[in-house]
Amino acid sequence: MKELKVQPIKDGTVIDHITPGNALKVLKILGIKEGANSVISIAMNVAGKRGRKDIVKIENRELDSKEVDKIALIAPDATINIIRDYEVVEKHRVSIPDEIVGIVRCPNPNCITNSREPIKSKFVVVSRKPLKIRCYYCGREPDMEKIESMIE
Ligand SMILES: Nc1ncnc2c1ncn2[C@@H]1O[C@H](COP(=O)(O)OP(=O)(O)OP(=O)(O)O)[C@@H](O)[C@H]1O
Ligand SMILES: [Mg+2]
Ligand SMILES: [Zn+2]
CATH class of the missing domain: 3.30.70.140 (Aspartate carbamoyltransferase regulatory subunit, N-terminal domain)
Known part of the structure:
Protein backbone atom coordinates (compact mmCIF):
# COMPACT_ATOMS: atom_id res chain seq x y z
CA MET A 1 0.00 0.00 0.00
CA VAL A 94 20.79 15.39 4.15
CA SER A 95 24.27 15.55 5.65
CA ILE A 96 26.10 17.79 8.04
CA PRO A 97 29.48 18.92 6.74
CA ASP A 98 32.53 18.90 9.10
CA GLU A 99 32.51 22.71 8.98
CA ILE A 100 29.32 24.78 8.88
CA VAL A 101 30.14 28.03 7.09
CA GLY A 102 27.81 30.99 6.62
CA ILE A 103 24.75 29.18 7.98
CA VAL A 104 24.55 29.75 11.75
CA ARG A 105 24.92 33.15 13.40
CA CYS A 106 27.16 32.86 16.49
CA PRO A 107 25.10 33.51 19.65
CA ASN A 108 28.06 35.30 21.29
CA PRO A 109 27.52 39.02 20.65
CA ASN A 110 31.25 39.64 21.15
CA CYS A 111 32.28 37.06 18.55
CA ILE A 112 34.33 38.53 15.73
CA THR A 113 31.77 37.16 13.26
CA ASN A 114 29.22 39.56 14.82
CA SER A 115 31.55 42.58 14.50
CA ARG A 116 31.98 44.87 11.53
CA GLU A 117 34.73 42.61 10.21
CA PRO A 118 33.69 40.85 7.02
CA ILE A 119 34.19 37.35 8.47
CA LYS A 120 31.76 34.54 7.71
CA SER A 121 30.45 32.47 10.60
CA LYS A 122 32.13 29.09 10.95
CA PHE A 123 31.33 26.21 13.28
CA VAL A 124 33.09 22.89 13.65
CA VAL A 125 31.14 19.74 14.44
CA VAL A 126 31.99 18.48 17.94
CA SER A 127 29.58 15.53 17.91
CA ARG A 128 27.03 14.22 15.44
CA LYS A 129 24.63 12.22 17.59
CA PRO A 130 23.49 14.32 19.33
CA LEU A 131 24.61 17.17 17.10
CA LYS A 132 26.90 19.66 18.87
CA ILE A 133 28.78 22.45 17.13
CA ARG A 134 31.42 24.94 18.30
CA CYS A 135 32.26 28.39 16.91
CA TYR A 136 35.66 28.22 15.22
CA TYR A 137 36.43 31.81 16.31
CA CYS A 138 35.18 32.16 19.90
CA GLY A 139 34.54 28.58 21.03
CA ARG A 140 30.87 29.17 21.90
CA GLU A 141 28.72 26.03 21.68
CA PRO A 142 25.16 27.10 20.80
CA ASP A 143 22.17 25.52 22.53
CA MET A 144 21.01 23.10 19.81
CA GLU A 145 17.41 23.31 21.08
CA LYS A 146 17.36 26.90 19.80
CA ILE A 147 19.48 26.44 16.71
CA GLU A 148 16.69 27.39 14.28
CA SER A 149 16.64 30.90 15.69
CA MET A 150 20.36 31.26 14.86
CA ILE A 151 20.11 30.13 11.26
CA GLU A 152 21.13 33.02 8.96
N1 LIG B 1 3.60 12.34 -5.90
C1 LIG B 1 3.80 12.44 -4.59
N2 LIG B 1 3.17 13.42 -3.90
C2 LIG B 1 3.38 13.57 -2.59
N3 LIG B 1 4.18 12.79 -1.84
C3 LIG B 1 4.83 11.79 -2.48
C4 LIG B 1 4.68 11.56 -3.87
N4 LIG B 1 5.44 10.48 -4.20
C5 LIG B 1 6.05 10.08 -3.06
N5 LIG B 1 5.69 10.85 -2.02
C6 LIG B 1 6.19 10.76 -0.65
O1 LIG B 1 7.60 10.92 -0.70
C7 LIG B 1 8.23 10.10 0.27
C8 LIG B 1 9.25 9.20 -0.40
O2 LIG B 1 8.56 8.34 -1.28
P1 LIG B 1 9.09 6.86 -1.58
O3 LIG B 1 8.13 6.24 -2.53
O4 LIG B 1 10.53 6.93 -1.94
O5 LIG B 1 8.86 6.20 -0.15
P2 LIG B 1 9.76 5.16 0.65
O6 LIG B 1 10.12 4.02 -0.26
O7 LIG B 1 9.02 4.88 1.91
O8 LIG B 1 11.08 6.01 0.94
P3 LIG B 1 12.02 5.96 2.23
O9 LIG B 1 12.74 4.67 2.18
O10 LIG B 1 12.94 7.15 1.99
O11 LIG B 1 11.15 6.13 3.43
C9 LIG B 1 7.12 9.37 1.01
O12 LIG B 1 6.81 10.11 2.19
C10 LIG B 1 5.95 9.42 0.03
O13 LIG B 1 4.70 9.44 0.69
MG1 LIG C 1 9.13 5.52 3.83
ZN1 LIG D 1 31.60 32.85 17.82
Whole structure:
Protein backbone atom coordinates (compact mmCIF):
# COMPACT_ATOMS: atom_id res chain seq x y z
CA MET A 1 0.00 0.00 0.00
CA LYS A 2 1.34 3.42 -0.92
CA GLU A 3 1.95 5.71 2.06
CA LEU A 4 0.14 8.80 0.71
CA LYS A 5 -1.90 10.49 3.41
CA VAL A 6 -2.52 13.68 1.44
CA GLN A 7 -3.14 14.69 -2.13
CA PRO A 8 -0.09 13.76 -4.22
CA ILE A 9 1.94 16.54 -5.80
CA LYS A 10 2.84 16.52 -9.49
CA ASP A 11 6.17 18.33 -9.22
CA GLY A 12 8.03 19.51 -6.15
CA THR A 13 9.86 18.27 -3.08
CA VAL A 14 9.00 15.93 -0.23
CA ILE A 15 11.14 16.35 2.88
CA ASP A 16 10.63 13.07 4.69
CA HIS A 17 11.94 11.59 7.97
CA ILE A 18 12.06 14.99 9.68
CA THR A 19 12.78 14.78 13.42
CA PRO A 20 9.29 14.63 14.98
CA GLY A 21 8.01 18.08 15.91
CA ASN A 22 10.39 19.97 13.61
CA ALA A 23 8.23 20.39 10.47
CA LEU A 24 7.38 24.01 11.30
CA LYS A 25 11.07 24.81 11.74
CA VAL A 26 11.67 23.40 8.26
CA LEU A 27 8.97 25.72 6.87
CA LYS A 28 10.64 28.64 8.66
CA ILE A 29 14.02 27.77 7.14
CA LEU A 30 12.42 27.67 3.70
CA GLY A 31 10.80 31.05 4.30
CA ILE A 32 7.29 29.63 3.89
CA LYS A 33 4.72 31.69 5.74
CA GLU A 34 1.13 32.78 5.45
CA GLY A 35 0.40 34.06 2.00
CA ALA A 36 2.46 31.35 0.28
CA ASN A 37 0.56 30.35 -2.84
CA SER A 38 1.88 26.87 -3.62
CA VAL A 39 0.35 23.67 -2.26
CA ILE A 40 2.11 22.69 0.96
CA SER A 41 1.23 19.71 3.15
CA ILE A 42 2.61 19.06 6.59
CA ALA A 43 2.31 15.86 8.58
CA MET A 44 3.53 15.82 12.15
CA ASN A 45 4.21 12.84 14.40
CA VAL A 46 3.12 10.25 11.87
CA ALA A 47 4.21 6.63 12.21
CA GLY A 48 7.12 5.69 9.98
CA LYS A 49 8.97 2.39 9.77
CA ARG A 50 11.53 3.63 12.31
CA GLY A 51 9.22 5.48 14.69
CA ARG A 52 7.56 8.87 14.50
CA LYS A 53 8.48 11.50 11.95
CA ASP A 54 7.31 14.74 10.36
CA ILE A 55 6.92 15.25 6.60
CA VAL A 56 6.73 18.45 4.52
CA LYS A 57 5.55 18.39 0.90
CA ILE A 58 5.93 21.47 -1.28
CA GLU A 59 4.59 21.76 -4.79
CA ASN A 60 6.67 23.41 -7.52
CA ARG A 61 9.74 23.99 -5.43
CA GLU A 62 13.21 22.47 -5.46
CA LEU A 63 15.70 23.27 -2.71
CA ASP A 64 19.16 24.73 -3.09
CA SER A 65 22.16 23.21 -1.32
CA LYS A 66 22.22 25.91 1.35
CA GLU A 67 18.60 25.22 2.28
CA VAL A 68 19.38 21.50 2.46
CA ASP A 69 22.36 22.16 4.78
CA LYS A 70 20.13 24.26 7.05
CA ILE A 71 17.53 21.48 7.21
CA ALA A 72 20.27 19.00 8.17
CA LEU A 73 20.92 21.01 11.35
CA ILE A 74 17.39 20.49 12.67
CA ALA A 75 16.48 17.24 10.92
CA PRO A 76 19.66 15.18 10.53
CA ASP A 77 17.81 12.07 9.30
CA ALA A 78 15.72 13.87 6.67
CA THR A 79 15.55 12.76 3.07
CA ILE A 80 14.92 15.18 0.22
CA ASN A 81 12.76 13.55 -2.45
CA ILE A 82 12.40 15.33 -5.78
CA ILE A 83 9.00 14.63 -7.34
CA ARG A 84 8.49 14.94 -11.08
CA ASP A 85 5.27 13.89 -12.76
CA TYR A 86 4.05 12.33 -9.46
CA GLU A 87 7.10 10.05 -9.08
CA VAL A 88 10.15 10.23 -6.81
CA VAL A 89 12.96 10.80 -9.31
CA GLU A 90 15.73 11.66 -6.82
CA LYS A 91 16.27 10.95 -3.15
CA HIS A 92 19.06 12.49 -1.07
CA ARG A 93 19.88 12.06 2.58
CA VAL A 94 20.79 15.39 4.15
CA SER A 95 24.27 15.55 5.65
CA ILE A 96 26.10 17.79 8.04
CA PRO A 97 29.48 18.92 6.74
CA ASP A 98 32.53 18.90 9.10
CA GLU A 99 32.51 22.71 8.98
CA ILE A 100 29.32 24.78 8.88
CA VAL A 101 30.14 28.03 7.09
CA GLY A 102 27.81 30.99 6.62
CA ILE A 103 24.75 29.18 7.98
CA VAL A 104 24.55 29.75 11.75
CA ARG A 105 24.92 33.15 13.40
CA CYS A 106 27.16 32.86 16.49
CA PRO A 107 25.10 33.51 19.65
CA ASN A 108 28.06 35.30 21.29
CA PRO A 109 27.52 39.02 20.65
CA ASN A 110 31.25 39.64 21.15
CA CYS A 111 32.28 37.06 18.55
CA ILE A 112 34.33 38.53 15.73
CA THR A 113 31.77 37.16 13.26
CA ASN A 114 29.22 39.56 14.82
CA SER A 115 31.55 42.58 14.50
CA ARG A 116 31.98 44.87 11.53
CA GLU A 117 34.73 42.61 10.21
CA PRO A 118 33.69 40.85 7.02
CA ILE A 119 34.19 37.35 8.47
CA LYS A 120 31.76 34.54 7.71
CA SER A 121 30.45 32.47 10.60
CA LYS A 122 32.13 29.09 10.95
CA PHE A 123 31.33 26.21 13.28
CA VAL A 124 33.09 22.89 13.65
CA VAL A 125 31.14 19.74 14.44
CA VAL A 126 31.99 18.48 17.94
CA SER A 127 29.58 15.53 17.91
CA ARG A 128 27.03 14.22 15.44
CA LYS A 129 24.63 12.22 17.59
CA PRO A 130 23.49 14.32 19.33
CA LEU A 131 24.61 17.17 17.10
CA LYS A 132 26.90 19.66 18.87
CA ILE A 133 28.78 22.45 17.13
CA ARG A 134 31.42 24.94 18.30
CA CYS A 135 32.26 28.39 16.91
CA TYR A 136 35.66 28.22 15.22
CA TYR A 137 36.43 31.81 16.31
CA CYS A 138 35.18 32.16 19.90
CA GLY A 139 34.54 28.58 21.03
CA ARG A 140 30.87 29.17 21.90
CA GLU A 141 28.72 26.03 21.68
CA PRO A 142 25.16 27.10 20.80
CA ASP A 143 22.17 25.52 22.53
CA MET A 144 21.01 23.10 19.81
CA GLU A 145 17.41 23.31 21.08
CA LYS A 146 17.36 26.90 19.80
CA ILE A 147 19.48 26.44 16.71
CA GLU A 148 16.69 27.39 14.28
CA SER A 149 16.64 30.90 15.69
CA MET A 150 20.36 31.26 14.86
CA ILE A 151 20.11 30.13 11.26
CA GLU A 152 21.13 33.02 8.96
N1 LIG B 1 3.60 12.34 -5.90
C1 LIG B 1 3.80 12.44 -4.59
N2 LIG B 1 3.17 13.42 -3.90
C2 LIG B 1 3.38 13.57 -2.59
N3 LIG B 1 4.18 12.79 -1.84
C3 LIG B 1 4.83 11.79 -2.48
C4 LIG B 1 4.68 11.56 -3.87
N4 LIG B 1 5.44 10.48 -4.20
C5 LIG B 1 6.05 10.08 -3.06
N5 LIG B 1 5.69 10.85 -2.02
C6 LIG B 1 6.19 10.76 -0.65
O1 LIG B 1 7.60 10.92 -0.70
C7 LIG B 1 8.23 10.10 0.27
C8 LIG B 1 9.25 9.20 -0.40
O2 LIG B 1 8.56 8.34 -1.28
P1 LIG B 1 9.09 6.86 -1.58
O3 LIG B 1 8.13 6.24 -2.53
O4 LIG B 1 10.53 6.93 -1.94
O5 LIG B 1 8.86 6.20 -0.15
P2 LIG B 1 9.76 5.16 0.65
O6 LIG B 1 10.12 4.02 -0.26
O7 LIG B 1 9.02 4.88 1.91
O8 LIG B 1 11.08 6.01 0.94
P3 LIG B 1 12.02 5.96 2.23
O9 LIG B 1 12.74 4.67 2.18
O10 LIG B 1 12.94 7.15 1.99
O11 LIG B 1 11.15 6.13 3.43
C9 LIG B 1 7.12 9.37 1.01
O12 LIG B 1 6.81 10.11 2.19
C10 LIG B 1 5.95 9.42 0.03
O13 LIG B 1 4.70 9.44 0.69
MG1 LIG C 1 9.13 5.52 3.83
ZN1 LIG D 1 31.60 32.85 17.82
